[in-house]
Every structure is written in structure tokens, then in C-alpha cells.
Amino acid sequence: MSDLDGQRTFRGLPLTPEQDAEIRHYIKKRKQRGEPWETPELEAMLQDMLEPPPDDDTFVDxxxxxxxxxxxxxxxxxxxxxxxxxxxxxxxxxxxxxxxxxxxxx
Known part of the structure; x- marks a missing residue:
């Protein structure tokens, strides 16, 4: 994993460069359309990036x-x-x- 720089990522979150770029792209597109960027969708994206959902394949009944x-x-x-x-x-x-x-x- 690459080094994470908390000073240069979105809100100082521990994001990979790819994740940070995805978040910034989302914000840029929302701003270009004149839409608010601080949305539940953005929060969900960040949540998934920081705490990915559990892998369903790991559960074996x-x-x-x-x-x-x-x-x-x-x-x-x-x-x-x-x-x-x-x-x-x-x-x-x-x-x-x-x-x-x-x-x-x-």
C-alpha cells in the first residue's frame, strides 16, 4: 500500500490516492452541475472506502x-x-x- 498523507487527502482521511481522486472527481462533477456535493451519497462512498462491507464469501454455513x-x-x-x-x-x-x-x- 502506498504512503498516505493525511494533510493532502480529502479532510485528512486515510484514503489511498485512487480513493482521494474518486472523491475529488465526485465533488468536481457536482460543483460543475451546480449541485450540492455534501450529500448522503458522498458519505456512503467515504464509509465504504474507510470500512468496506464484509465479504459474503467468508461466511460458510x-x-x-x-x-x-x-x-x-x-x-x-x-x-x-x-x-x-x-x-x-x-x-x-x-x-x-x-x-x-x-x-x-x-
């Missing part, structure tokens, strides 16, 4: 984890133990994809 484990186990049943490792991996991957296309089990 137990059902999803159990389903994934079940798919992997069913895919493993299609694998011949006597195969070479590369062929084994390819067959397992193909079986995983086939199981995933079937959709969740109910």
Missing part, C-alpha cells in the same frame, strides 16, 4: 460445508485407486463437477 463434503465423498466413489495421480485428480474433478451440476440434495 454448516449446510453448505456438509453439502460440499458430501459431494466430495460421492465424487471419490468414482475414482479407481489404481490410477496414476494425475488421471485420478482429473477423474475426481470431473466427478465433482458432475455432482455440482445435479444441484443440492434435499
Amino acid at each position: 454448516e449446510e453448505t460445508e456438509e453439502e460440499t463434503r458430501g459431494v466430495a465423498e460421492r465424487a471419490s466413489a468414482f475414482i479407481d485407486e489404481g490410477m496414476d495421480p494425475i488421471e485420478n485428480s482429473e477423474e475426481w474433478q470431473a466427478a465433482m463437477e458432475a455432482e455440482a451440476m445435479k444441484g443440492p440434495r434435499r
Whole structure:
């Protein structure tokens, strides 16, 4: 991450140069249109930049984890133990994809 200069960013906030440029561009466009720039939209932009929303991919519920484990186990049943490792991996991957296309089990 690049060095942040609190004296030169918008309101001294800890913004990256790209974020600072985006904020200043927003303000410039609002002023050019004769619109107020101090808006809830600007506040939301700053909030997102300073505290990004949590990543939804980091949350894994137990059902999803159990389903994934079940798919992997069913895919493993299609694998011949006597195969070479590369062929084994390819067959397992193909079986995983086939199981995933079937959709969740109910």
C-alpha cells in the first residue's frame, strides 16, 4: 500500500490516492452541475472506502460445508485407486463437477 498523507487527502482521511481522486472527481462533477456535493451519497462512498462491507464469501454455513463434503465423498466413489495421480485428480474433478451440476440434495 502506498504512503498516505493525511494533510493532502480529502479532510485528512486515510484514503489511498485512487480513493482521494474518486472523491475529488465526485465533488468536481457536482460543483460543475451546480449541485450540492455534501450529500448522503458522498458519505456512503467515504464509509465504504474507510470500512468496506464484509465479504459474503467468508461466511460458510454448516449446510453448505456438509453439502460440499458430501459431494466430495460421492465424487471419490468414482475414482479407481489404481490410477496414476494425475488421471485420478482429473477423474475426481470431473466427478465433482458432475455432482455440482445435479444441484443440492434435499
